[in-house]
Amino acid sequence: MSLKCYYDLMSQPSRAVYIFLKANKIPFEEKPIALRKGEHLTEEYKKINPLQKVPVIDDNGFILSESVAILKYLSLKFDIGDNWYPKNDLKRQARVDEYLNWQHINTRLNAAMIFQHLLLIPRMTGKPVQEKQMARFKKGLIESVGHIDKYFLGSQPFLCGDKISVADLLGACELMQLHGVHEESFYTNNPVVKAWIERVRNRLAPHFDDAHKIIFRTRDVYPALKAKM
Structure with missing residues (x-):
């Protein structure tokens, strides 16, 4: 599976990206990051996202942070309803x-x-x-x-x-x-x-x-x- 999503469901933007992926049946590998445990502060996670925030997606090597950018990217890449982020209007x-x-x-x-x-x-x-x-x-x-x-x-x-x-x-x-x-x-x-x-x-x-x-x-x-x- 090429798309990975790093998230913590206590995070509002993480929930938005997670729900979007689920609702639109976009296959992805779930990568939960427990903020309360400081997992976003580890050196391992810092290699994925130097900003040390969630959510983050890794689309076959293309790493993107910030929920707004992620949601726009996913809306434009995948064949889903045009209502999410209109392409043609x-x-x-x-x-x-x-x-x-x-x-x-x-x-x-x-x-x-x-x-x-x-x-x-x-x-x-x-x-x-x-x-x-x-x-x-x-x-x-x-x-x-x-x-x-x-x-x-x-x-x-x-x-x-x-x-x-x-x-x-x-x-x-x-x-x-x-x-x-x-x-x-x-x-x-x-x-x-x-x-x-x-x-x-x-x-x-x-x-x-x-x-x-x-x-x-x-x-x-x-x-x-x-x-x-």
């Missing part, structure tokens, strides 16, 4: 790119930082949650969810039109991270965004839930972990 492609460029310092930044500040950082440092920083990221996330609702979705079922795209996959995986720390109300309180998440989840069943099992487990143990912080 410049305007539809531009709409997908619009969200992909916007999300880095909006959906991704704010949702990821809330998760990290509530769980990862306190566990690693032994310090309490930094409420001032949390307030900033929460404010940013409220704004981001509002933009997803009013600007990207509006009256259409998916972020970039009437069909699912890689933008929906990345956006949904970022917001689902909040589920692990009981902060999903940021999107469930918005009926438009909540319905969109469920639409994406149903469209990608069963792979979406399979990839999020680690987030569901994190949610179960989070209250006990929080009590120890």
Whole structure:
């Protein structure tokens, strides 16, 4: 098998790439990398990806990091639906790119930082949650969810039109991270965004839930972990 995918399903972008491969029946060799064990910091992994991040793909010697680049590459290489990253419609492609460029310092930044500040950082440092920083990221996330609702979705079922795209996959995986720390109300309180998440989840069943099992487990143990912080 020529395509290898290195991932950790605790990572939102890793889940997006993993789900994409599974949903589109693209054969690949699974290469799980446990971030919690520091497997991304080993010299062996550094030879694969000097940036020491996940996800990464190795397509018969062509190594590519960064989830957005990976998803675009896979969409264009394999014979799958044109909805994921439109090849022949410049305007539809531009709409997908619009969200992909916007999300880095909006959906991704704010949702990821809330998760990290509530769980990862306190566990690693032994310090309490930094409420001032949390307030900033929460404010940013409220704004981001509002933009997803009013600007990207509006009256259409998916972020970039009437069909699912890689933008929906990345956006949904970022917001689902909040589920692990009981902060999903940021999107469930918005009926438009909540319905969109469920639409994406149903469209990608069963792979979406399979990839999020680690987030569901994190949610179960989070209250006990929080009590120890």
